[in-house]
Amino acid sequence: MLSKNLIKFCLFVTLTCLLSLFTLNCSSGFPHDAFRSNVNGLSGDAEKSKDYGEPKVVGHIQDKDVDEASGIVASRCTQDVYWTHNDSGDEAFIYAFNLKGEKLGTWRVPGAKNEDWEDIATFKDKSGKCFLLLADIGDNKHDRKGMVVYKVPEPVIGPGDKDATRKDMIFTEHEQPISIKIPDFKDDAETLMVHPETGDMYILAKSYKRSSAIYKLAAPYQTDGPENTMQLIGPFSVPSVPDGVITGGDISPDGKRVIVCDYFSGYELVLPSDAKNFDDIWKVKPLVVDLGPRKTGEAVAYSADGKFIVATTEGKTPPVIVAERK
Numbered sequence: 001m002l003s004k005n006l007i008k009f010c011l012f013v014t015l016t017c018l019l020s021l022f023t024l025n026c027s028s029g030f031p032h033d034a035f036r037s038n039v040n041g042l043s044g045d046a047e048k049s050k051d052y053g054e055p056k057v058v059g060h061i062q063d064k065d066v067d068e069a070s071g072i073v074a075s076r077c078t079q080d081v082y083w084t085h086n087d088s089g090d091e092a093f094i095y096a097f098n099l100k101g102e103k104l105g106t107w108r109v110p111g112a113k114n115e116d117w118e119d120i121a122t123f124k125d126k127s128g129k130c131f132l133l134l135a136d137i138g139d140n141k142h143d144r145k146g147m148v149v150y151k152v153p154e155p156v157i158g159p160g161d162k163d164a165t166r167k168d169m170i171f172t173e174h175e176q177p178i179s180i181k182i183p184d185f186k187d188d189a190e191t192l193m194v195h196p197e198t199g200d201m202y203i204l205a206k207s208y209k210r211s212s213a214i215y216k217l218a219a220p221y222q223t224d225g226p227e228n229t230m231q232l233i234g235p236f237s238v239p240s241v242p243d244g245v246i247t248g249g250d251i252s253p254d255g256k257r258v259i260v261c262d263y264f265s266g267y268e269l270v271l272p273s274d275a276k277n278f279d280d281i282w283k284v285k286p287l288v289v290d291l292g293p294r295k296t297g298e299a300v301a302y303s304a305d306g307k308f309i310v311a312t313t314e315g316k317t318p319p320v321i322v323a324e325r326k
Helices: 002-026 033-039 278-283
Strands: 056-060 069-074 082-086 093-097 103-108 117-124 130-136 147-153 176-181 188-194 201-206 212-217 231-236 248-251 257-261 266-270 287-289 299-302 308-312 319-324
Touching: 069 130, 069 248, 069 308, 082 117, 117 248, 130 188, 231 278, 257 299, 266 278, 266 308
Parallel strands: 069 117, 069 299, 117 188, 188 248, 248 299
Antiparallel strands: 056 319, 069 082, 082 093, 093 103, 117 130, 130 147, 147 176, 188 201, 201 212, 212 231, 248 257, 257 266, 266 287, 299 308, 308 319
């Protein structure tokens, strides 16, 4: 009898510890690797996209200063140029590389701060000028008063820029801060997307407790001024467990596709041919896109021509992963 009671007590303690661990990680923006690997996985209704081939590692980011790549985007003005940035442990730097991962340069964004940069997007205006938008939107402790997106003209890369470092830096043009407010927002956020035609901005929530949510800021928006209030479009989820841990995303150059990711997989939405506006895309069921093994996958984007998806992960010399359209 004593041994049975002892076994029951041990089981109770074990379950209590596991529940406490789960609760702790759900309330944190940075779950432990063990938590991610044990909890996150595809749900039973997950359906794989037939539009992409198997992912391939085509290079590794060779810039030693890139060790926590939290966002990626393809330049719309310069062929075979990709931009990334580190997470909150870095200052306000952006890094350029090509598809092989070769270093093209390091730039400091004057006037900007990296409280928690989580994603990067791009926009090419009607005059042909390209901009980068850096999303300082992370909120692991859920206590931020507001968010900011830094809009900066995309640097024109010169042949000697590859020698620049954080100690021997070069500067971008001055940034334009876009202050953002999301009413009653209680989650983290790691995904910023900009529509290539309208310039409308989208932020997706990241949550372990519930599904994600989509917020929109229609262009034009205020810079260097008062807060811009984002509009809630609706809930959003991916076929994964949990279903709201969205860590990165991008809108295709033609404005007809969306790719988002969590730590393990990519998920694509395709705008229906009879859709009346772009926001109809959020009603589409996301299809799984295999992005290969990623240690901490927080960065995904389309190529400048939309013919493939490129992804990377946090860590030293992270892989450049490509999934090509069939």
